[in-house]
Amino acid sequence: MKNQSRLLFVSFFCVLMTALLLGCKPTPNASATDARPRVALIMKSLANEFFLTMENGAKAHQKLHADKYELLANGIKDELDVSRQIDLVEQMIAQRVDAIVIAPADSKALVPVCKRAQQAGIIVVNIDNKFDEDVLAASNVKFPFVGPDNRKGAQAVGEFLATKLSPGDKVMMVEGAPNAFNGIQRKLGFEAAMKAAGLNIVSSQSGYWETDRASQLVAAVANEHPDLKAVLCANDSMALGAVAALRAAGKLDRTFVVGFDNIAAARQLVKEGKLLATADQHGDQLAVFGIEYALEMLRTKSTPADRETPVDLITAASLSAQ
Amino acid sequence: MTEARTTSSPAGWRSWMADYLGLVIALGGLILIFSLTTKHFFSPETFRTIANQIPAALLVATGMTFVLIVAEIDLSVGSVLGLCGAMMGVALTRWNWPLWTTIPFCLLIGAACGWINGAVAQRWQLPTFIVTLGMMEMARGGAHAVSNSQTLYLGSVVESIAATSFLGLSLPFLLAMLVVILAQFTLSYAVLGRHMLAVGSNAQAARLCGIEPHRIKIIVFVINGFLVALGAIIDTSRFQSANPNAGAGYELQAIAAVVIGGTSLLGGRGSVLRTLFGVLIIAVLNSGLAAVGAKDEIKRLVTGAVIVAAVIVDYYRHRLTKRDEG
Numbered sequence: 145m146k147n148q149s150r151l152l153f154v155s156f157f158c159v160l161m162t163a164l165l166l167g168c169k170p171t172p173n174a175s176a177t178d179a180r181p182r183v184a185l186i187m188k189s190l191a192n193e194f195f196l197t198m199e200n201g202a203k204a205h206q207k208l209h210a211d212k213y214e215l216l217a218n219g220i221k222d223e224l225d226v227s228r229q230i231d232l233v234e235q236m237i238a239q240r241v242d243a244i245v246i247a248p249a250d251s252k253a254l255v256p257v258c259k260r261a262q263q264a265g266i267i268v269v270n271i272d273n274k275f276d277e278d279v280l281a282a283s284n285v286k287f288p289f290v291g292p293d294n295r296k297g298a299q300a301v302g303e304f305l306a307t308k309l310s311p312g313d314k315v316m317m318v319e320g321a322p323n324a325f326n327g328i329q330r331k332l333g334f335e336a337a338m339k340a341a342g343l344n345i346v347s348s349q350s351g352y353w354e355t356d357r358a359s360q361l362v363a364a365v366a367n368e369h370p371d372l373k374a375v376l377c378a379n380d381s382m383a384l385g386a387v388a389a390l391r392a393a394g395k396l397d398r399t400f401v402v403g404f405d406n407i408a409a410a411r412q413l414v415k416e417g418k419l420l421a422t423a424d425q426h427g428d429q430l431a432v433f434g435i436e437y438a439l440e441m442l443r444t445k446s447t448p449a450d451r452e453t454p455v456d457l458i459t460a461a462s463l464s465a466q
Numbered sequence: 467m468t469e470a471r472t473t474s475s476p477a478g479w480r481s482w483m484a485d486y487l488g489l490v491i492a493l494g495g496l497i498l499i500f501s502l503t504t505k506h507f508f509s510p511e512t513f514r515t516i517a518n519q520i521p522a523a524l525l526v527a528t529g530m531t532f533v534l535i536v537a538e539i540d541l542s543v544g545s546v547l548g549l550c551g552a553m554m555g556v557a558l559t560r561w562n563w564p565l566w567t568t569i570p571f572c573l574l575i576g577a578a579c580g581w582i583n584g585a586v587a588q589r590w591q592l593p594t595f596i597v598t599l600g601m602m603e604m605a606r607g608g609a610h611a612v613s614n615s616q617t618l619y620l621g622s623v624v625e626s627i628a629a630t631s632f633l634g635l636s637l638p639f640l641l642a643m644l645v646v647i648l649a650q651f652t653l654s655y656a657v658l659g660r661h662m663l664a665v666g667s668n669a670q671a672a673r674l675c676g677i678e679p680h681r682i683k684i685i686v687f688v689i690n691g692f693l694v695a696l697g698a699i700i701d702t703s704r705f706q707s708a709n710p711n712a713g714a715g716y717e718l719q720a721i722a723a724v725v726i727g728g729t730s731l732l733g734g735r736g737s738v739l740r741t742l743f744g745v746l747i748i749a750v751l752n753s754g755l756a757a758v759g760a761k762d763e764i765k766r767l768v769t770g771a772v773i774v775a776a777v778i779v780d781y782y783r784h785r786l787t788k789r790d791e792g
Contacts, residue, residue: 364756
């Protein structure tokens with residue numbers, strides 16, 4: 145027992161020290177005389193590859209333009225932790241930052257706190273997940289939105305899939321978390337493309353963005369509909385699950401799968417021909433666009449219009465063309 | 467005698483019935499309902515699919531059964547599964563390790579996490595609820611740190627694990643069944659199992675009988691960590707990718723399966739074979755509800771209700787067997 149507890153102490157100490165060493169890189173010193181505007185980037189889950197890419201893109205941009213602004217990047221633990229994100233905005237207000245660029249975890253719940261920020265004289269730019277129009281109107285505020293049109297992107301993916309199918313073919317959709325705005329938009333985009341091509345959506349259920357859940361859904365629905373022709377997933381993690389389920393059932397060669405997000409793993413599957421298509425919304429540029437917008441607003445003191453960022457269709461052909 | 471108890475239960479099929487009838491009826495009832503409401507649920511494909519899906523859940527639930535029997539809890543299993551999977555992905559893709567060194571490495575990490583859980587809790591007499599809650603965060607953080615929060619694509623490197631099969635049953639499934647049999651054997655007949663039950667029902671009394679409760683508990687946590695790592699390897703090979711978010715929510719699913727199987731949250735009573743039924747009930751429920759295409763809110767309502775119903779049934783079963791003994 146003695147030896148064991150000594151070993152425990154040592155291992156804990158090692159873990160702590162490495163974590164501290166890794167975590168506490170010296171931050172660029174912000175002196176009192178620093179005239180650069182301070183921009184706070186408030187993200188959704190940094191556990192999600194997409195948001196991490198976004199944050200890394202912003203950090204790279206800040207390094208290139210270190211003389212122009214100072215960046216404070218923060219994220220929440222998981223995408224559903226709305227109250228933590230509200231706390232973050234309040235902390236940024238207290239810190240008197242010049243601008244807040246936010247990807248709201250909830251398109252309604254974050255409106256009041258962002259309104260408070262705006263009233264405190266802070267510029268607020270909405271990225272990625274658009275604030276709810278009705279709530280904005282009701283609370284009488286406006287924030288410029290910079291981000292992709294998920295619906296359009298999903299529709300493009302769906303239309304590409306439709307060219308491989310014939311009218312009446314059975315398809316299924318695996319949705320994102322039911323309360324996520326971007327998930328709903330993607331579902332609507334997929335649906336529009338499927339209806340336009342006369343395809344038969346036999347099932348549409350939520351896989352909660354997760355590989356494991358999506359795999360269970362796809363396996364069950366593929367059994368129930370042996371003539372299923374395609375699976376449309378609202379993100380790539382779920383597409384990985386769909387591919388695994390179809391592979392296990394021996395149906396991968398006669399069922400198409402499409403995803404959304406263009407994560408590295410999905411790109412690989414597209415190259416191998418196991419995933420037909422996905423969509424790239426240039427996550428690394430999203431936060432950058434938002435930051436540039438905020439800086440422009442600080443300079444010109446005007447509110448520009450919303451700006452739509454591109455969403456590209458990724459297929460085997462587009463990857464080999466690169 | 468299939469359920470291991472500290473008090474010996476009467477032999478014979480009456481006790482077997484009391485032990486398993488409720489579970490068999492529940493499972494059979496679910497299969498019947500889904501077979502009637504869908505066209506293709508009652509087919510070999512469905513059962514092959516379920517056999518393909520459950521190994522990881524079954525291994526985690528088996529470990530959890532042991533943990534609950536010694537009257538502890540492990541909330542970190544999902545995160546540790548994510549960590550082991552991420553380490554496997556990193557070892558294979560970034561360090562270019564061969565599979566045969568990666569697998570033991572993974573198992574070692576899982577066992578080490580289990581050992582830390584058990585040893586910390588025992589050394590400082592802390593509730594495992596808190597210790598494993600801490601591990602849940604640390605392991606998830608570790609998984610994201612090693613993988614840079616990226617899903618790593620492994621492709622055909624790991625295909626051999628999930629794709630190997632004998633007589634139409636996949637290697638992971640056979641492995642999981644073997645583990646269940648070994649675990650049940652340990653619980654019913656081996657010294658370790660007897661000691662676990664003794665420690666779980668009354669640690670003080672066990673100590674007076676010359677059993678070291680803290681040692682037994684640490685061993686149980688190491689076994690649990692090992693099984694979780696095995697589950698991680700199986701899941702990673704099934705998805706051919708390592709996702710640092712893998713296993714989120716596994717802890718609750720495992721606890722639900724174990725409790726449906728009638729293992730007591732208070733320790734001292736439990737059975738791995740019955741946990742197998744718990745896992746099957748959840749898997750059939752998930753699969754059936756997906757085949758029906760039930761709305762999401764309905765799925766959650768039904769799943770939650772089934773868990774509570776199963777525990778109520780277990781209450782009566784327990785009373786019945788108690789009466790038998792008395």
